[in-house]
Amino acid sequence: MNITIIGAGVIGMTSAYYLSKEGHDITIIDKGDGSDNCSFGNAGYISPSHFIPLASPGIVAQGLKWMLSNTSPFYIKPRLDASLIRWGLKFYSKSNEKTVAKNAPHLNDILQLSRNLMIDMDKEFDHGFRLEQKGCLMLYKSEKTGKHEIELAHEARRFGLETQILTAHQVQQMEPEVAVEVMGGVYFPIDCHLHPGQMMKSLYSKTQKEGVKILFSHEVEDFETQSDQVKAVITNNGKINCDQLIIAAGSWLEIVSKKLGIQLLLQPGKGYSTTYVKRSKNLQHPAILVDDRVAVTPLGTELRIGGTMELSGINSKIEMNRVSPIVHAVNTYFPDLHLDVQPIEKIWSGLRPCSPDGLPYIGRSPHHNNVIIAGGHAMLGISLAAATGLLIRQLVQKQKTEISIDPFRIDR
Ligand SMILES: Cc1cc2nc3c(=O)[nH]c(=O)nc-3n(C[C@H](O)[C@H](O)[C@H](O)COP(=O)(O)OP(=O)(O)OC[C@H]3O[C@@H](n4cnc5c(N)ncnc54)[C@H](O)[C@@H]3O)c2cc1C
CATH class of the missing domain: 3.50.50.60 (FAD/NAD(P)-binding domain)
Structure with missing residues (x-):
């Protein structure tokens, strides 16, 4: 054919x-x-841990709160766009318990299938994807976020996913090269990561x-x-x-x-990443800094950090006021890393194709x-x-x- x-x-x-x-x-x-x-420039996670769809209870209220700050991890550019309005209404109507209960099992099925196929594909490609099966840490600094993450860990177990609920000390033991400042974490051993480029x-x-x-x-x-x-x-x-x-x-x-x-219905959700090369000290595991919605991925001696979700239409413009908080967040979780805000030429942006449900x-x-x-x-x-x-x-x-x-x- x-x-x-x-x-x-x-x-x-x-x-x-x-x-x-x-x-x-x-x-x-x-x-x-x-x-x-x-x-190309994304965080490279293969995440069976992400079986809860983005449209979920609480997300709309949290999003509205974030909208009030120009440095927050979420932003909608206000504009009269029929497609954005239709998408927003659908997203709003899907952000409830009933839809999550209906969609999460399907997301879980396709995530698990895909993880296994990706591991096979990497082997067939002589490990050309640089895929590593090291799991992923969900790290939190506040009690409220911790409570939510631990509830998610229990939910994940009901889907058959192994999870480990960790104290700050246990997280530190998993990251021996750098100091970690967190209240605790949840570890998903099933997650993997690769070098997307x-x-x-x-x-x-x-x-x-x-x-x-x-x-x-x-x-x-x-x-x-x-x-x-x-x-x-x-x-x-x-x-x-x-x-x-x-x-x-x-x-x-x-x-x-x-x-x-x-x-x-589809909206581009812009995100940023920046990669630090030749790190003498690096993380051993990818991690999501949950309170700040930031992803960190060790890629050999490189460290990639990324985040933000900007619904501002199709454009690749880099807003440095949204990049600096990503770097700042990483430094507050891992103060030894001493990351600088890199110049604009070293910031990558990409458009996530977001369905409303x-x-x-x-x-x-x-x-x-x-x-x-x-x-x-x-x-x-x-x-x-x-x-x-x-x-x-x-x-x-x-x-x-x-x-x-x-x-x-x-x-x-
Ligand atoms: C900061 C960030 C971090 C992320 N981290 C992760 C992660 O850790 N794990 C994960 O699973 N996902 C992650 N994602 C999401 C992931 O990157 C996207 O879901 C994925 O890359 C989308 O792939 P795609 O092939 O659909 O789109 P794309 O990679 O955008 O490819 C679409 C292609 O279509 C082409 N095209 C469009 N219109 C036309 C046209 N008219 N004619 C010809 N060609 C056209 C474009 O040029 C483009 O090359 C992240 C995204 C961002 C922004």
């Missing part, structure tokens, strides 16, 4: 990886140059060796259709014919899908018989990439899917 995939992010690439094993003729189209997108480079080189064509600097502008079939993709660099189309355009998913009359979109277009959508993975794109790629292959091949994809359908 002649398959065209729009988007050379992690979701498009894992789809290509699984499909190329079946001998299909695959072309990936991307408007970028292959050196960056949201899949290395993972993307490995995916590009391995799939190309397997015969996948990647056309960078090709921006999708329109489609050629015949009844319920997409016949070709029109780009600024020419027309590409297809038997099967997969749209994996990250934060541009809503815009690209709309050209085919497919309506879905915290589940990805994986399924067929309701209006076409040869279009599949894969996206909206928000803060879990790396965690869910391998399972998404496998499910896309099973959808294309019209096979029974590994897990039910009904919860992820486009018109849910």
Whole structure:
């Protein structure tokens, strides 16, 4: 089959990886140059621990409180945008116990499947992703956050996840190289992490060796259709014919899908990261500094830190007033690290493709018989990439899917 995939992010690439094993003729189209997108500079967590969707009770009240501060980890740029308003209303209506109880088991299933597949893929790629199975620490400084994290740990156990509730002393023992200033932590041994940039480079080189064509600097502008079939993709660099189309355009998913009359709700959630090289002392485990919503990832002798969720539309502008609090937070948890705020050229930004209910979109277009959508993975794109790629292959091949994809359908 002649398959065209729009988007050379992690979701498009894992789809290509699984499909190329079946001998299909695959072309990936991307408007970028292959050196960056949201899949490159993120924190690299593979997080079965994140089985509670972003839309959950308390998040709206917390978000409104954060909105009042220009240095907080969450920000919505006020604007009259119909898509943002529809998304916000849906997010609000989904942030309740009932929806979390319904969605968390599905998120748990796909997270667990994806973790195992990603470990296999890294092995097959001669550890080119630099994947490490060291777990992840959720660290907290306040009693209120601790109570919440411990409740989550108990909930995780009900889902069969191993968790360890740690005192400050026990956290310190796990991080012998640096002083740790916390009230306590919860450890999820099942979590893993990898080097996202290395993972993307490995995916590009391995799939190309397997015969996948990647056309960078090709921006999708329109489609050629015949009844319920997409016949070709029109780009600024020419027309590409297809038997099967997969749209994996990250934060541009809503815009690209709309050209085919497919309506879905999606908002780009901007986040930042910055990487410190050649650390003489480093962390041994990735950690989330829960009170401040900051992620820290040791990558060999490098240390990457990141955070913030800015709903300010499609833009990659770096707001230093939101970057400095990330650095400050890390220094308050790990005072020995003495991190400086790096210059703006060393700050990376990426757009998380956020669906309003915290589940990805994986399924067929309701209006076409040869279009599949894969996206909206928000803060879990790396965690869910391998399972998404496998499910896309099973959808294309019209096979029974590994897990039910009904919860992820486009018109849910
Ligand atoms: C600070 C930060 C930290 C994060 N940490 C983690 C983490 O630890 N773990 C985790 O699981 N996730 C994490 N994420 C989320 C993760 O990075 C994303 O979910 C994931 O990268 C999304 O992948 P994608 O392939 O859908 O999109 P992208 O990587 O953005 O790829 C989409 C591609 O589509 C292309 N495209 C769009 N429109 C067009 C068009 N019209 N024509 C041609 N090409 C087009 C774009 O150029 C782009 O290359 C983090 C994100 C951020 C910002």
